[in-house]
Structures are given as structure tokens and as C-alpha cells.
Amino acid sequence: VTLHATASRAPLRRTERRGHRVETALARSLAALAAILAGGYLAGLAYLLLRGSSKLFAFSINPVPRTGVEGEEIVRTLIATMAFGLSAWAITTLAQAVLRRISRSEKTPRLATWKKIAISILVIVLGITLCDYVPSFLVTLPSETTAGGGIGPEIFNTLYFAILSTAITLPIGVGAAVYMARFAMSPTMMGALRTALDTLASLPSIVYGLFGFLVFVVQMQAGYSLFAGALVLALLNLPLVVGISEESLRAVPRELEDASLALGATRVQTTLRVTLPYAWPGILSALVLSVGRVFAESAPLIMTAGTTISRTNAFSLNPFRGGETLAVHLWYVNSSGLSPDKADVSAGTAAVLIVLIFLTNLAASRLARFGGATGNRLKKATR
Amino acid sequence: MAMRALFAEESARRPSPEVSREPRLSGRASATRWSELFTRGFVVTCGGIVILATATMIAFLGQTGIRGLSEIGLWPLLSGAKWKPEANSFGGLALLTGTVLSAAGAVLLGAIPAVLASAWLAELSPRSIRSSFRRVMEIAAAVPSVVYGWLALVYLVPLTERLAHGIYGEDAPVGGEGLAASALLLGAMIIPTVMLLALDALARVPAELRDASAALGASELQTAFRVALPGAWRGILIAVFFGLARAAGETMAVQMVIGGARKLPDNLFSPTTTISTQIVMDMQNARPGTLASNALYSMALVLLVVSVMIVLATRLLSRRTAS
Secondary structure, eight states, X not given: OHHHHHHHHGGGOGGGSTTHHHHHHXXXXXHHXXXXXXXXXXXXXXXXXXXXXXXHTOOOSSOXXXXXOTTHHHHHHHHHHHHHHHHHHHHHHHXXXXXXXXXTOSSOOOOOHHHHHHHHHHHHHHHHHTTTSXXXXXXXXXXXXXXXXXXXXXXXXXXXXXXXXXXXXXXHHHHHHHIIIIIOOOHHXXXXXXXXXXXXXXXXXXXXXXXXXXXXXXXXXXXXXXXXXXXXXXXXXXXXXXXXXXXXXXXXOHHHHHHHHHTTOOHHHHIIIIIHHHHHHHHHHHHHHHHHHHHHOOHHHHHHTOSOOOSSSTTOOOTTSXXXXXXXXXXXXXXXXXXXXXXHHHHHHHHHHHHHHHHHHHHHHHHHHHSSTTOHHHHHHTO | OHHHHHHHHHXXXXXXXXXXXXXXXXXXXXXXXHHHHHHHHHHHHHHHHHHHHHHHHHHHXXXXXXXXXXXXXXXXXXXXXXXXXXXXXXXXXXXXXXXHHHHHHHIIIXXXXXXXXXXXXXXXXXGGGHHHHHHHHHHHHHSOHHHHHHHIIIIIHHHHHHHHHHHHOTTSSOOSOSHHHHHHHHHHHHHHHHHHHHHHHHHTSOHHHHHHHXXXXXXXXXXXXXXXXXXXXXXXXXXXXXXXXXXXXXXXXXXXXXXXXXXXXXXXXXOBOOHHHHHHHHTTTOXXXXXXXHHHHHHHHHHHHHHHHHHHHHHHHHXXXXX
16 A cells, blocks of 8 residues: 555655756746846836936926927927826826726726817817917927037937838838738749848848938939938838738738628729738738837938038928938937037937837737737637 | 618619619719729739839849949958048948847847746746737737836946956956947847747647646646747747847847947957948938948948848748748
8 A cells, every 4th residue: 555655646746746846947047137128228228217217208488499490390399298198198098907907807998089189189289379488498409519408309300201201102011011911923023022032131231321312412412301311211110011011911811801802892992991901900010110210210310411400490391301310319419419418308208218218119019919910800700 | 780781772772783783873883993003003013012112122232232333342342441431431240240249149048038027928927928928918019119228327327337346356448338248238129129039939839749748747847847848939030030130120229239339340349330320420411422321222232131141040940940
């Protein structure tokens, strides 16, 4: 009986296994390594936000004086509306999370549509009326040698770059993706396209900068301009947008297209009315990710759009003027800036950049949840 | 609701397929054919634009780079130790050494912890933390490189300076800026990218293999290191290659911490330069068309060839994985 008991018990006990202690120690040290990595990045992000918040929340009772640059009022209204909208969104999300904790319900409480509209109207009204009362750092012009410079034109340029380059990437990228996913007839062209995209994806961004400088700035004599920068950024983003768009186009269930074809629709009609709308969330998330790269890129922009802000047309919509973005400004202030508060200016700029990147990542993951290979819509349709 | 009613009305007005075959609707049919032709033409044009843009880019860079190469010569450009555009002397050995050493250092410092941490996260960690861990890494991977560069300039460089003086003595001619700082910075920058790609590779290892390993009596740790990691080695290698490519091509962040001295480094703590740093610094003074400018394009061509080769290697690996 004793023999039977030991024989059946001994192998079943995990802790008595040979080398169990060493294994536990190894697993713990791996966990510690992962915790250090994640904790380090989290702490870094939190530090960046906190360090910059002294600039971002520097509200004052006195209005920020106007400098009389053309378009200043509109840009101030825009930035104020965005700041208020962001705070409103953060407050409502936080309140919802707290309410859910209190009521202990599984479902997230949703805001009624009229409440959403009311909040949006309130945000816009606040943005228009209080546009001179936002922290001066966010709306004023940068200053080369004295303290107190802002990043208003940089924020405007960054957003304008996002719009300009997306306007180029969207049609070409989606068109190429549709061709690759649905209309590819010639294997030669398909091979060439794949090689081209692989090459584009592999190039360091500085090489794009050199190309943009050579072709747009020198040969086309556009000078340092937003136009040259936007073209280079569009080219830089093509592999990303085409890749994700093609993937989400290919993830559209065949049954849906077959059904459309069986109803007598042509291939083009099917693509335009069934495939594209279905893959749209995935394509949008690719575009949002590419906007994130526009926010982050600096090397090609230094060589195509320059590192300066003009005093006269800082807020102009003319794409043939030069202008720096937030990322370029952060580099410029640290490498050749002379202002005494450059540490604070850098911190504020970095915090604004982090907020923008955070928002784009959030938007991309929200959008990707609706579409693509693992999206809800696909699950619903194939259930 | 009004919207839906409107659509219903429209679809009711639309002719049924049988009717549309009748000859009196031929105008509509030809309109369809035109839109058909237009759409097909549009997507083919888009594909063509992508190919053309890439070809133009390679052609322009290649032409300018080769013009520089033919004047300087490939061997002097790669092996000369003196880079002095003002004296018409273009030896890129210091640039190449800086790029290779800081990228290699970054892979050593960044890739190994990243792969180990992703193995723990994919195989051993509690499931509840996985998605939030991933989210943190996604944001860290998207943080602009200048932000990393600025943080390193403010906090890492003083640390490496203290380290350098600790090693070489207080009066030694060493500083914080140099290869050590840039390798540490690049290592921190590539960790999120390598981790995300390695996690994807580990997720592709079939669960049956893990179950089989567990059924044979292997512990979770044994399964992780003897089944999951070997099963995903190709994907992990691709992840490391991507990290290498990013580290070798990184410009602004490295420029902020490497010191910018156009000479070979004496040790890990003396300022030197990399290809991309030198390009961004010298382009501001070099007039287009001069030898100084062409030499920069030649160095860019070297960088381009190296990174295309890295990516071709990963392509070969991933194609074989797919088949």
C-alpha cells in the first residue's frame, strides 16, 4: 500500500520536480525584466506629459495679445476648440469609467446623441469666445532668443501637413491597394509593384529627405516648402497605407462579393459598393497611422520644409511657403535655439506631440476594431 | 429614419436588372461602362504611379550618388579616414564605423531584452495584462524619434559622462556624447518595435505544439524556450532585422547625442558621427551640384544599399515562412 501511495503521489507534485526552483527563479527574473521595460516606457511617457504640463496648463486671466499675423484669429479658434474638445472628451470618458465602477455594470453607459451634440456645440462656442484665453504657449509664435516663445504655427503646420500628405496618399494608396487586391491582371506589374513597395518600406527616412531636396526643392525650384515636404511624406507613407489597405481588402469575405456578382453587378460595381465600404475601417486606420508618422517624422522635413517660421505668413494656407512642424521644432530648439527657456519649450512641445501620437494610436485601434481580418463586422458577417 | 426612407425610395426607382437589359436604357449602360473603364484605369494608374515614383527616386539618388562615386572612387570613400568637405577630402570610414557600431550596439542592448520579455509576455504572463502591455509598447514605438533624442540629451548624456569618468578617471578627455550614448538610445528606441514583431511571431506558433509539449510533461518555461521560441525563430530574426534597419537609418535622435565630430572614435565615450548625422549636418552648407553635395548622396547610396539588403534578407526569410 505504501509503495502504491508514493508512486502515485510523487510525480504529481509540481514543486518537487527537479530544477523547479531554478525554473521559478528564471521565470521571475524574466517577469522582472518585462516589468522594468514596460514600467520604464510608462514612466517615461508619464514624465513627458507631467513635465510639459506646466506650459500646457499655464492659464491666465489676461488675454494673450494678438500679433496681427494673417489668419491668427482662425488658428487660435481652431486650437482652442481642439483643446476644449480634448478636455471634454477626457472628462466624459473619465466620468463614464467612474460611473461604471460605481454601478458595477458590465456595459459601458453611453451618452445620448443629443448630449453629445450639446457638448460639441458648447465646445465650439467656448472655442470661439475664449480663443484668446488659452495658454499662450499653444497659440503664440516661437521666439528665437527670448523666453516665452510658443508653438502656435508649429501646431498649425503639423496638422496642415497631415491634411496635405493624406490628400495625396489616400487616392494613390487606396487605388494601388485595390489594384493589387482585386484587379491585378499582369504578373509583371504586380511583381514590380511589390518590389517598389518593399524598396520604399526599407529606405531610411533621411534618404527620402535627400530625394525631396534634390527633386522638389532644387530641380522644381519650389524652395523649402510645405508642398515638397507633403509630397515626400506621402511617398514615405505609401508602403504602410497600401500594405494595410490591401490586407483589409483581402479580408473581405468572398461570399459577399459573390452575392453581389450573382445579382448582376460588374466587378467594378462590386468593388466600389461592397468591397471598399466593407474594408473602409481598416483603410481608415491605416491612414490614421500614417498621420501619426507625419506627426513624428523630422529628418526628411528638415531638408524639404526647412526649420523656420516666417513672421509674416506663419498661418497662411499657401503650400509653397516653408514651415517647421512640432518634431522639427523640438530638434531645432535643442540644436541651435538660443532662448533661455528651451528646456521648458522642449518639454511642452514633446508633451503636445505625445498627446497627438496617443490620440492617433487610439483612433487607429478603435477603427481597426470595426474592420480588417479580426474585426467585428467580419465576425458578424461570417457567423 | 428619414435617411433610410430616402434610400428606400431611390432603390425603388432604380430599374430592376431585367429592365436594364432593354435597349431603351442603353444610355445608362454605356455610362456604367464608362465608369467601369474609368475606375479600372484609375487603379492601374495608381499602381503605375507607385512604381514610377519609386523608380524616379532610385534613379535620381543613384545618378547623383554615382556622380560623386566616380569623382571620389568607391574605395577611398569607404576607407578614407578624413572627412573634410572644405578641403575636398571625403573619406567615410568614420561615418561607416559610427553607423555600424551604434546599430550593432543597439541590437545587442535592445534586441536581447526585447525578445526575452516578449517570450515571457507571450508564454508565461497572466493573460489579463497582455493587451495593456502591448498598448504601452505600441505607443512607445510611435513616439517621435526626436522626443527620444531630447530625453537622451537631457538625461542619458550626463549619466554616460559620469560612467566615462568613472572608467577613465576624472581628468581623461572623455565625455557623455559618443557611441555609448547613441547605442543605449537606439537600443531603447528599437525595443518596442522588436517586441511587437516578436510577439506577433510567437502568436503564430500553433497552440497544438504547446499542448503537445505540456502533455509530454514539460513546464511552461521549458515549453517557452524549447518549443515556442525555436518555432518562431524566423519571425524573431525578422523582428531583429527590422530593429537593425531602424537603428542604422535613425538620424535626428543620434545626431543629438553622438557629438558630431568627423573622426574615428578613440573609445566608446568620444564624439564621432554616423552617415545619416553627417548628411543632415552637411546638407545645410553644401550647395547642390558641388562635390560636397554629391559625396553626401554617395554615402546615402551606401546606406540605401545596406538597408535594401537587410530588408531583402528579411523578405527571403518571411517568404519561406509563409510557404
